[in-house]
Amino acid sequence: MKQYAIRRILQIIPTIIGVSIVLFGVFAMAPGNFVDSKQTISDARKAELKEKFGLDKPVHERYFIWAKNTIQGDLGMSTQHQQPVTTVMNRYMWNSFIIAAIVLVLSWTIAIFVGVYSAIRQYSFFDGIITFLVFALMSLPSFFIGLLAIKFFAVDMKWAPVGGMYTTGSNATGMAKVWDLVQHMWLPVSVLTALSVGGLTRYFRTSMLEVVRQDYIRTARAKGVKPSTVIFKHALRNALLPAITLLGMEIPALFSGAMITEQVFNWPGIGKINLAALQSRDYFLLMGFTMFLAALTLVGNFVSDMLYRIADPRVRMK
Structure with a gap:
């Protein structure tokens, strides 16, 4: 196990280097930049800004400068916010993390129980519904569900605020501030959970159907083991093994934000900020955050591999 972990870590290093080269190359080939997009400044000022941000240097030289700074924890300066990229990410990323973590727990819990029950009641009325x-x-777009939820629950029924994270001008502290956050948060959380639970339910249902047809499940039933024990102790445990890989991919999703949903609900998350950065060509913020997500994806894959070897002895023996 230790040798495997070391080997996987060593494999991550060239992968992250390759990702950084491709990432920087894609943004370098993008037409225009934030300096050229400014039509109100003179050519002399544009040349000065390009020299300041290193945009007048060759692409390979700019890459090595950027890579060196990134290794040192300096992801550059956000031209839109006029602050370091790390500061902007730290400010908005945790707003997205709050929602994503709650959605993750709710969607996986609902999907597991509904998917399992649908599998053991295959072709029943419940399974059809x-x-x-x-x-x-799965077929409805996120912005449509979000706008529909705002129309019914926020505008018509007034059960939730229309958008935002806190009430504008509120000076609440303590539990009053927490309650204000909950009131603003439950609607986007509900929408994102509804969008996530569909695909997960199908995934767990299919995985459970494959397991319940295995010989050891038939043997357990023939030996008189209680149905609940067969399903939740033997079948569910093995049905959830493939989900370990899926769970590892949720690590970057916790920090990436929901771009469209955050825009619809005016939630100050990192997804909304990245959309604004794309529109304003704030490439330093886009590159820094995309590189951060790439690193999290590799870490998620590494964690998945480790957990899979721990959970499944057959993989561990190989």
């Missing part, structure tokens, strides 16, 4: 709802949720 779940299948219909799952495909309906």
Whole structure:
């Protein structure tokens, strides 16, 4: 296990270097930059800004400067916010993390129980209803569901604020501030959970159907083991093994934010900030955050591999 972990860590190093080269090359080939997009400044000022941000240097030289600074923890200066990229990310990323963490727990919990029950009641009325709802949720765009939720629950019923993270001008502290946050948060959390639970339910249902047809499940039933024990102790444990890989991919999703949903609900998350950075060509912020997500993706894959070897003895023996 130790040798495998070391080997996987060593494999991450050339991978992250390759990702950084591709990432920087893509942004370098993008037409224009934030300096050229400014039509109100003189050519002399544009040349000065390009020299300041290193945009007048060759691409390979700019890459090595950027890579060196990135290794030292300096992701550059956000031209839109006029602050270091790390400061901007730290300010908005945790707002997205709050919602993403709650959505992760809710969607996985609902998907596991609904998917398992749908699998053991295959072709039943409940299974048909779940299948219909799952495909309906998977087919509807996030902005449509978000706007529909705002229309019914915020505008018509007034059960939640229309948008934002806190009430504008509020000076609440302590539990009053927490309650204000909960009131603003439950609607986007509900929308994102509904969008996430559909695909996960199908995934767990399919995985459970494959397991319950295995010989050891038939043997356990033939020996008189209680149905609940067969399902939740033997079948579910093995059905969840493939989900370890899926769970590892959730690590970058916790920090990436929901771009469209955050825009619809005016939630100050990192997804909304990245959309604004794309529109203003704030490439330093885009490159820094994309590189951060790439590193998290590699870490998630590494964690998944380790957990899979721990959970499944057959993989560990190989």
